[in-house]
Amino acid sequence: MSTATTISDAVLDSRVMIRRGLIRSARDPEAFFTALALPVALMLLFVYVFGGAMSTGGEYVDYVVPGIILLCAGFGAGTTAVAVADDMTNGIVDRFRSMPIAAGSVIVGHVVASVARNAIATALVIGVALLIGWRPDAGVAEWAAAIGLLALFVLAISWLAATVGLLARSKDAANAFTMVLAFLPYVSTAFVPAHTLPTALRGFAEHQPMTPVIETLRGLWMGTSTTGQPLADQAWWALGWCALILVVSAVASARLFRRRTT
Amino acid sequence: MAYTVEVADLTKSYGATEVLRGVDLTIPAGTVHGMLGANGAGKTTLVRILATLIGYDGGTARVAGHDVARDARAVRGAVSLTGQYAAVDEVLTTRENLTMVARLRRLSGAASAARTDELISRFDLGAIADRRATTYSGGQRRRLDLAMSMVVPPTLLFLDEPTTGLDPRSRDQVWATVRELADTGVTVLLTTQYLEEADQLADRISVLDGGRIVAEGTPEELKTQVAGEVVRLTYGDTAAYEAALATLRTPEVTADRVLLTVDVPTDGSPESLRRLLDSLAVAGASPRRVGMHAPSLDDVFLTLTNPKQEALR
Known part of the structure; x- marks a missing residue:
């Protein structure tokens, strides 16, 4: 009998765990709508209350939508971190860990469920944005590229969240991660262009992972840029950040899953 | 293979706390082994090591012929874990x-x-088969837990405190299920803090105290190891009590001056009892009452595990 996990074993185990993750998500609509309601409320707040005071050149809703989508993905990832942390305290995970299954499959189940939840949430955010006057100027190719990048970003941030969920010793600790993710977009180009920020914050805002993703999305949808960099440069940065976060998280989470000793 | 579990000199510490201090354990295939100990004795740590959930510091541990540290995946293929906190997905x-x-x-x-379908009917889960596990009673959850462990019958089944927190009726149901599983030839490692449970289910029992096995044997052997069966003579007056003590001048006799009782070791046969009572009658030391007293596993447990000693170490 082979003692190593084969790729096909990993795929089969992951399929079972993805099914588990989707069922669990479908039975917890509260978490989903909580993670959706706040970004939508923030979008309405920014567009209708603060939007008039923002000078971003053009309609503020056109500026803010990419940031709101990332904010929503951040809240969604927070849900994932809490779900993983909670799951790790359940007896069922001891059963999984004492079964001959691929180490990463339980986390893959959580991550795929997270991406599925986010896909629905993102579609709803985009729907609300269109209702309140968002008018993207993008063709099929731009939309496809934007959706592809969003999917990669959500995958990366979900896997990162699952890793945080494994590291956290409690649901509360995992929940604190949501706060970090919910705060990061404010120090990016999500709500205001970077040049309007104080110097110290500006450096951070221009170089943190969310900014190239937001700039790329805005470039694809609106054809505008607030940093002056070409769209292609932004896109490479965005892809690079997502790939880095994804690989580090995938490796770390598989190891953490086996190593947890409590 | 003769032994499903072979553990030698197993040690495990969490920081400065030694949880296992050199545990030796062998479990023959097809038997139910009871691991008896108070909270914090190291039972669950031992199970988690054997189930490949945590590592250990020293010694060796083999399950179903596979080294727990080096061949964890093969061990995982041979075991099923039924946890203290039922290993079921509560949302499903x-x-x-x-x-x-x-x-x-x-x-x-x-x-x-x-x-x-087969397991649902065998473990009597039909009524709740399509309800979420969050709504189950403790007994229902344990039965599902056991059923999940038997989807592919394992070589070794861990039952970590299977009836903790259950009402007596659910407990009896779980016991009946465990006996049925044992009859199918599954080797079982049962941890429990209930002596009655070990007595009811286990072929052999190890008593774990402070990270060491302090006694091991069949339930009967353990009972005889502490003290044999005794005849308890109860007296109504001091004179007869003193007369009895004078007649029964053997070191095995234990007496209680306040209660006026004398315990005399016995093999339980009518002949020995008759001889004893005859000799007492001749000496004018007939008791007021005669009772037989067999040691329980509780006596064994309390004799072998002394919490005060543990605290002083």
């Missing part, structure tokens, strides 16, 4: 839980469904 239903385990063990879709 019985049917979903069982199918999930069946699919993870590579049963086909049709075989998974068939096995699920």
Whole structure:
């Protein structure tokens, strides 16, 4: 009998765990709508209350939508971190860990469920944005590229969240991660262009992972840029950040899953 | 193979706290082994090491012929864990839980469904098969837990405190289920803090105290190890009591001056009892009452594990 996990074993185990993750998500609509309601409320707040005071050149809703989508993905990832942390305290995970299954499959189940939840949430955010006057100027190719990048970003941030969920010793600790993710977009180009920020914050805002993703999305949808960099440069940065976060998280989470000793 | 579990000189510490201090344990295939100990004795740590959930510091541990540290995956293929906190997915239903385990063990879709139905009827889960596990009683949850462990019958089944927190009726149900499983030839490592449970279910018992096995044997052997059966003579007056003590001048006799009782070791045979009572009658030391007193596992446990000693160490 082979003692190593084969790729096909990993795929089969992951399929079972993805099914588990989707069922669990479908039975917890509260978490989903909580993670959706706040970004939508923030979008309405920014567009209708603060939007008039923002000078971003053009309609503020056109500026803010990419940031709101990332904010929503951040809240969604927070849900994932809490779900993983909670799951790790359940007896069922001891059963999984004492079964001959691929180490990463339980986390893959959580991550795929997270991406599925986010896909629905993102579609709803985009729907609300269109209702309140968002008018993207993008063709099929731009939309496809934007959706592809969003999917990669959500995958990366979900896997990162699952890793945080494994590291956290409690649901509360995992929940604190949501706060970090919910705060990061404010120090990016999500709500205001970077040049309007104080110097110290500006450096951070221009170089943190969310900014190239937001700039790329805005470039694809609106054809505008607030940093002056070409769209292609932004896109490479965005892809690079997502790939880095994804690989580090995938490796770390598989190891953490086996190593947890409590 | 002769032994399903072979553990030698196993040690495990958490920081400065030594949880296991050199545990030796062998469990012959097809037997139920009871691991008896108070809270914090190291029972669950031992189970978690053998189930490959945590590592250990020293010694050796083999399960079903596989080294726990070096060949964890082979061990995982041979064991099923039924945890102290039932190892079921609470959000899923019985049917979903069982199918999930069946699919993870590579049963086909049709075989998974068939096995699920079979286990639902065998473990009496029909009434709750399509309800989420959060709504189950403790007993229902443990039965689902056991059913999930039996989707593919393991070589070694861990039952970590299987009846903790259950009402007596659910406990009896779980006991009956465990006996049925044992009859099918599954080797069981049962941890419990209930002496009655070990007495009821286990072929052999190890008493774990402070990270060491302090006694091991069949329930009967353990009982005789502490003290044999005694005849308890109860007296109504001091004179007869003193006369009895004068007649029964052997070191095995224990007496209580306040209660006026004398315990005399016995093999339980009518002849020995008759001889004893005759000799007492001749000496004018006939007791007011005669009773037989057999030691319980509680006596064994309390004699072998002394919490005060533990605190001083």
